[in-house]
Structure formats: structure tokens, C-alpha cells
Amino acid sequence: MSTEEYDDAPLDVAVVGGSLAGCATAIHFGTMGYRVAVFEKKATPDAYHKQLCTHFVQPHTVPLLAPLGLAHLREPSRSVATKAVFVTPGGVVETPGTGYDPELPDSYALNLERRVLDPAIRESARRHGVRFVEATAVEGLARDDSGWTLETRGESGDPRRYRARLVVAADGRRSRLAGLLGNEAESRPNERAALFGYFRGIPAPADNRSVFVMNDRDLACSYPLVDGRTELVLFAEKSRVEGWRGADGRMQEFLKYFDGLPDAPPVTDAVPEGPLLGYGDYPSLIRRPVAGSVPFVGDAALSLDAMSGVGCGFALLSAQLLAHAFAGRALDAEGVRDGLDDYRQRFEKTVLPHAEGICGDSLVDKDEATRQRMFETICGNPELSQKYLALTGRMVLPAEFQRAFMRGLMARGSGAARK
Numbered sequence: 549m550s551t552e553e554y555d556d557a558p559l560d561v562a563v564v565g566g567s568l569a570g571c572a573t574a575i576h577f578g579t580m581g582y583r584v585a586v587f588e589k590k591a592t593p594d595a596y597h598k599q600l601c602t603h604f605v606q607p608h609t610v611p612l613l614a615p616l617g618l619a620h621l622r623e624p625s626r627s628v629a630t631k632a633v634f635v636t637p638g639g640v641v642e643t644p645g646t647g648y649d650p651e652l653p654d655s656y657a658l659n660l661e662r663r664v665l666d667p668a669i670r671e672s673a674r675r676h677g678v679r680f681v682e683a684t685a686v687e688g689l690a691r692d693d694s695g696w697t698l699e700t701r702g703e704s705g706d707p708r709r710y711r712a713r714l715v716v717a718a719d720g721r722r723s724r725l726a727g728l729l730g731n732e733a734e735s736r737p738n739e740r741a742a743l744f745g746y747f748r749g750i751p752a753p754a755d756n757r758s759v760f761v762m763n764d765r766d767l768a769c770s771y772p773l774v775d776g777r778t779e780l781v782l783f784a785e786k787s788r789v790e791g792w793r794g795a796d797g798r799m800q801e802f803l804k805y806f807d808g809l810p811d812a813p814p815v816t817d818a819v820p821e822g823p824l825l826g827y828g829d830y831p832s833l834i835r836r837p838v839a840g841s842v843p844f845v846g847d848a849a850l851s852l853d854a855m856s857g858v859g860c861g862f863a864l865l866s867a868q869l870l871a872h873a874f875a876g877r878a879l880d881a882e883g884v885r886d887g888l889d890d891y892r893q894r895f896e897k898t899v900l901p902h903a904e905g906i907c908g909d910s911l912v913d914k915d916e917a918t919r920q921r922m923f924e925t926i927c928g929n930p931e932l933s934q935k936y937l938a939l940t941g942r943m944v945l946p947a948e949f950q951r952a953f954m955r956g957l958m959a960r961g962s963g964a965a966r967k
């Protein structure tokens with residue numbers, strides 16, 4: 549095929565999807581000197597941002613911001629530096645200091661709203677020389693010996709074709725590319741619904757802690773935001789919220805729920821900024837990180853129960869793993885093959901191990917007595933409390949926490965035996 553049949557000069561990397569994973573991938577490959585374009589099916593005016601997100605950016609993600617040109621998002625005018633406190637059936641999991649790692653005071657999480665993050669990452673992508681092809685959906689893909697042809701359709705309905713040496717799927721949990729390439733998702737049940745909203749009049753806890761209350765089989769979260777606002781989020785058994793009908797009735801029941809919680813910030817003077825948002829069903833979806841010579845990043849690869857608060861971080865992390873896997877390689881057949889293999893291994897080692905525990909937590913029917921004993925062990929042991937927080941912040945792998953937990957159990961057992 550001659551190049552005249554295409555609508556543009558050939559690209560090195562075509563990234564499909566212009567949200568967090570897509571923009572992060574594009575910035576990394578742009579930084580490496582490649583000619584990169586992002587294809588985003590929606591129109592993205594400057595203020596455009598994702599609505600269905602609760603903005604908790606885990607501590608492992610925060611160091612990933614600077615290489616993306618986003619270090620300024622840590623400033624207090626743009627986000628709130630925070631650390632989780634868990635109120636559990638076995639006590640309160642809390643550690644001293646501002647950092648998740650006691651040695652590192654700035655190893656904190658961020659409440660970084662998508663209205664800030666999304667425009668900033670798109671702007672950074674443009675600053676890094678990435679071409680942003682918005683309001684353009686990728687609808688088809690074909691591969692030959694020298695790369696890919698992408699079939700796209702813009703708002704006007706006109707089809708356009710582009711050439712690229714590498715295509716990256718960053719097109720979210722309903723990934724069209726996964727459908728085209730036969731990368732079927734393994735779906736894991738999520739037995740909770742989610743409701744969330746933004747409020748004024750709720751005092752921020754000391755040190756701007758984000759408070760997570762495990763109540764019955766639900767998780768009620770409160771996140772301090774910039775400008776003295778607070779976000780309240782409830783992940784609840786579906787049957788509990790199904791009966792909360794009508795916008796006003798739902799808001800009343802929602803606030804009544806938070807009002808009755810122990811250790812949560814008081815909501816007596818809470819004033820909603822708008823209606824509640826949320827979902828009724830949100831199964832976790834797990835796909836292969838590489839399919840048909842296309843790497844999958846972000847939700848396109850792994851979209852887990854939002855209660856875990858890992859999606860934004862894993863979007864940025866998978867983009868970084870992909871870039872590291874391709875660093876120093878040519879985008880010829882051998883370089884792409886080796887880069888993809890390297891990415892798959894990095895993803896399977898770094899990201900995937902978190903999925904099993906998160907999917908387990910999505911089920912509500914747990915043995916409460918065992919759960920209570922587990923949290924009593926964690927709360928009674930400062931080292932274990934720190935490891936638990938580090939696990940929820942995805943700073944350590946589940947296996948490291950499990951080893952520490954077994955040591956904690958043995959120490960507790962031998963302590964009890966001595967008494």
C-alpha cells in the first residue's frame with residue numbers, strides 16, 4: 549500500500565484512548581523521542597474530565613507524577629496530601645506521621661480531583677509534542693509486516709486511516725481494541741454498589757486524613773478536598789442502597805448513614821454541592837496485558853473494584869512499565885516483540901499480584917469472626933499496621949504483607965502462650 553492512502557505521515561506510536569493511561573503512555577514515548585499520537589473518541593474541551601472517579605491517588609503513584617511533568621499537582625492549591633486511617637471491626641489501623649513509610653514523610657497519598665488531573669495530563673502530553681486527535685474513535689485495526697493501519701471515524705462521520713509502528717490500547721474497561729483483538733476479559737463479581745457526592749460544612753480530620761470506616765459489610769469513606777470541601781463515598785451491599793429512591797430520598801439516606809458512623813467526620817452541617825453519583829454494578833475485569841502484538845494499559849488491561857482505589861495509579865504505573873520495557877529498543881519487529889514480552893513480565897510481576905486480594909474483598913459474605921481476629925492482630929502490632937497501610941497504598945505486594953501477617957500471628961500466639 550502506498551502512503552497516499554493514509555491521512556497523515558506514519559506514526560511511531562498510536563495510543564488509543566486519551567485519559568490517564570493513554571496520556572501517560574504518550575508522554576513517556578514522546579519523551580523517548582518518538583512521534584506519538586493519541587486518539588480519543590470524545591471531544592475534550594479544556595475542562596473535560598472523568599466524572600466517575602473518587603480521586604484517591606495511592607502513595608505508590610505520587611512519585612510517578614514528576615516524570616509526566618505533573619509534579620506541580622502536589623501543591624496544596626491543587627490536591628490534598630493525605631493518609632488513610634481504617635476503622636475496622638478489630639480496631640483502628642493508623643500509623644504516626646504523614647508518610648505511609650515512617651522513614652519518608654512525603655510518602656503520602658493525594659486527594660487529586662480529576663477536574664485538575666485530566667486537563668493537566670492532556671496539557672502535559674501536548675507539551676511533550678504528542679499529537680492529540682480528539683473526537684476520533686478507532687474502529688478497526690489491521691496489521692502487516694511493517695506495522696498497523698488504524699481505521700478511525702471523527703465527529704463528522706468521515707473515516708480516516710493512519711499508519712503506526714506500535715499501537716497501544718488505553719481505551720478503558722470496555723476496550724474496543726480488546727474486542728477487535730480477541731482479548732476477552734475475565735469478569736469477577738463485585739457485590740457492592742457505590743454512591744458518592746461532594747459536600748461543604750464537614751470539618752477535615754487532623755492532618756487531612758482520609759477516613760475509611762468498615763461498617764457491617766460496607767466501606768464508608770471520607771476524603772478532604774481542596775477549598776475545604778469533602779467527598780463522601782459509600783461502597784455498600786447492593787440490597788442496602790437499592791431501596792434509596794429518588795434524588796432527595798437517596799441523599800437523605802446517604803447522609804443519615806454517615807451520621808450514624810463511629811469515628812467518621814461529623815456530617816450534621818454537610819451541604820451537598822450536587823446530586824450523588826455512583827454505580828449499581830461494577831465487576832472487576834481482567835485481560836491479558838498483551839494481545840495480538842498490542843500492549844494494554846490502564847483499565848483496558850485491569851479494571852478492578854473501585855473500592856480499592858487503584859485504577860488511576862495502575863493506569864500511570866502500567867504506562868511507565870510499558871515505557872521502561874521499550875526503552876533503548878528500536879520499533880522494528882524484534883524490538884517490538886522483545887518490548888512486549890518485557891512489558892508482559894513487568895505487568896505480571898508488579899500489577900497483577902494485587903488483583904486476587906482486591907477481587908476477594910469485592911465479596912461481602914466473609915466470616916466476620918475471622919475478619920475481626922485479622923484486624924485485631926493488625927491493630928495490635930505497629931509494624932503490621934504499617935505494612936497493612938503500605939499494602940492498601942500498593943507500596944508492597946500482597947505476599948510481603950502476608951509474610952508480615954504470619955510473623956504477627958506467631959508473635960501474638962507466643963505472647964498469649966506466655967501469659
Ligand SMILES: Cc1cc2nc3c(=O)[nH]c(=O)nc-3n(C[C@H](O)[C@H](O)[C@H](O)COP(=O)(O)OP(=O)(O)OC[C@H]3O[C@@H](n4cnc5c(N)ncnc54)[C@H](O)[C@@H]3O)c2cc1C
Binds near residue numbers: 568
Ligand atoms: C466510581 C469510581 C470511583 C473510582 N475511584 C477511584 C479512586 O479513588 N482512585 C483510583 O485510583 N481509581 C479510581 N477509579 C478508577 C479510575 O477512574 C480508572 O481506573 C481510571 O480512570 C482508568 O484510566 P484509563 O485511562 O485506563 O481509562 P479511562 O479513563 O476509562 O479512559 C479510556 C479512554 O479511552 C477512550 N476510548 C474508548 N474507546 C475508544 C476508541 N475506540 N477510540 C478512541 N478512544 C477511545 C474513552 O473515551 C476514554 O477517554 C474509580 C472508578 C469508578 C467507576
